[in-house]
Amino acid sequence: MLAIWLQLERDQTLRHHGAVATIAFTPQLRRFLAVPDVDTSAATLRDALEAAFELNPRLRGYVLDDQGHLRANVVVFVDGRRSSDRIALADALAPHSRVHVLQALSGG
Amino acid sequence: MDTQRAWVATRKGLFELHRRGDSWSIERISFLGEPVSMVLPPQDGRRMLAALNLGHFGVKVHASEDAGATWHEVATPSYPPQPEGVTGPAWTLLQIWSLEAGQGIVWAGTLPGGLFRSADFGQSWQLVDALWRRPERAEWFGGGYDVPGIHSICLQPQQPEELLVGISCGGVWLSHEGGADWQLRADGMRAAYLPPELAGSPNTQDPHRIERCRAVPEVLWCQHHNGIWRSTDNALSWHEIAEVPVSSFGFAVAAHPQDPDTAWFVPAQADERRVPVDGALVVSRTRDGGRSFETLRRGLPQQHCYDLIYRHGLALGSDGCTLLMGSTTGHLWSSGDAGDHWQAVSAYLPPIYAVRLG
Numbered sequence: 001m002l003a004i005w006l007q008l009e010r011d012q013t014l015r016h017h018g019a020v021a022t023i024a025f026t027p028q029l030r031r032f033l034a035v036p037d038v039d040t041s042a043a044t045l046r047d048a049l050e051a052a053f054e055l056n057p058r059l060r061g062y063v064l065d066d067q068g069h070l071r072a073n074v075v076v077f078v079d080g081r082r083s084s085d086r087i088a089l090a091d092a093l094a095p096h097s098r099v100h101v102l103q104a105l106s107g108g
Numbered sequence: 109m110d111t112q113r114a115w116v117a118t119r120k121g122l123f124e125l126h127r128r129g130d131s132w133s134i135e136r137i138s139f140l141g142e143p144v145s146m147v148l149p150p151q152d153g154r155r156m157l158a159a160l161n162l163g164h165f166g167v168k169v170h171a172s173e174d175a176g177a178t179w180h181e182v183a184t185p186s187y188p189p190q191p192e193g194v195t196g197p198a199w200t201l202l203q204i205w206s207l208e209a210g211q212g213i214v215w216a217g218t219l220p221g222g223l224f225r226s227a228d229f230g231q232s233w234q235l236v237d238a239l240w241r242r243p244e245r246a247e248w249f250g251g252g253y254d255v256p257g258i259h260s261i262c263l264q265p266q267q268p269e270e271l272l273v274g275i276s277c278g279g280v281w282l283s284h285e286g287g288a289d290w291q292l293r294a295d296g297m298r299a300a301y302l303p304p305e306l307a308g309s310p311n312t313q314d315p316h317r318i319e320r321c322r323a324v325p326e327v328l329w330c331q332h333h334n335g336i337w338r339s340t341d342n343a344l345s346w347h348e349i350a351e352v353p354v355s356s357f358g359f360a361v362a363a364h365p366q367d368p369d370t371a372w373f374v375p376a377q378a379d380e381r382r383v384p385v386d387g388a389l390v391v392s393r394t395r396d397g398g399r400s401f402e403t404l405r406r407g408l409p410q411q412h413c414y415d416l417i418y419r420h421g422l423a424l425g426s427d428g429c430t431l432l433m434g435s436t437t438g439h440l441w442s443s444g445d446a447g448d449h450w451q452a453v454s455a456y457l458p459p460i461y462a463v464r465l466g
Contacts, residue, residue, distance in 0.1 A: 073164040
């Protein structure tokens with residue numbers, strides 16, 4: 001309960017200061033589902049994606065596989081750095097981080 | 109109706125064709141640009157499914173309630189969490205390779221080897237645990253893909269609870285109880301790609317494709333990696349068909365719906381050279397249970413043809429005469445007289461994954 005309260009407190013504080021990370025999804029996904037940018041106060045990439053999936057549950061299967069790992073042909077950039085942790089997705093996000101979820105050219 | 113409409117699943121979309129007299133024409137394209145790995149034709153005249161295999165974003169299933177006019181996404185079969193330390197292929201859906209329906213149940217055969225069941229036409233799917241957790245699965249391996257896959261699902265018209273699946277490479281499995289129990293049924297098959305002492309192992313056979321005779325369901329035909337086999341006792345035993353003309357290597361088979369002695373095959377040269385023999389595309393037809401074959405070539409290219417008819421590339425109508433055949437090169441041919449004469453339908457389709465009538 002304390003953890004939830006602290007997260008809510010952090011969200012409120014960050015939003016108050018306009019300090020949230022933003023996830024942008026490749027426009028290629030628009031032919032299957034709506035993918036507006038998502039603002040989140042999450043501290044890790046995994047939590048940020050979960051926030052996006054909460055708003056759009058069908059999106060999960062397009063980004064993650066059955067085991068919750070990043071799909072082999074999806075690539076994520078956090079503030080211009082390519083994420084290499086495809087399993088835990090533990091990349092740290094800072095306030096104002098910009099996350100891009102894109103199609104990898106390996107997939108076609 | 110299943111001789112008047114056809115569905116061609118390709119690397120770049122789903123094509124609906126209609127027949128007028130002896131000619132077929134493309135009437136509608138769905139999912140243009142997307143890989144469609146399999147299609148389930150309308151089951152009650154309207155409800156159908158298409159399995160997509162998006163290059164970046166994984167497998168998706170779409171349903172139509174109006175025979176392909178409009179589509180909406182439904183649930184995707186999903187594997188359960190892979191237990192720690194379990195080896196073998198990842199428990200991740202890579203492709204839907206087969207779709208069949210009967211008695212209100214839709215069955216999906218997949219890579220990496222799981223069979224899924226849906227009782228609500230794709231709104232939800234359940235992994236058939238009794239097959240997935242068979243200890244023999246640890247010995248299965250890929251045939252055509254890096255991981256094992258279920259390409260054939262043969263329902264039993266006279267026994268609604270019975271189904272048989274073909275796995276590359278995992279042999280042939282039969283369930284009498286709707287997927288709750290399974291028996292390995294590949295005795296008699298022979299795997300020349302294994303060491304001699306393992307060649308007869310039922311669990312690692314590579315049946316490229318299996319089809320059942322609907323009217324005499326204990327008769328099954330199999331185009332295997334190492335030849336052609338037939339069973340007359342519902343897969344209790346398999347008998348190799350020897351001395352097949354042109355070649356006994358291939359992928360596709362079509363079983364006559366009424367005549368248990370009639371079946372069609374499309375030979376390719378060999379495992380290591382998957383093209384028509386001498387550049388001439390032919391269809392092999394037996395009408396006497398495999399004792400002899402006719403080589404059908406009228407209307408098919410006989411020079412410099414390098415097309416391969418893959419597992420699901422040959423479709424036969426309920427009349428036993430209407431045939432459609434699509435190649436991985438994107439050519440499509442039809443026959444209205446059981447293969448005696450063929451005509452080109454299209455020479456410019458994307459690589460064809462599956463052809464189905466209905």
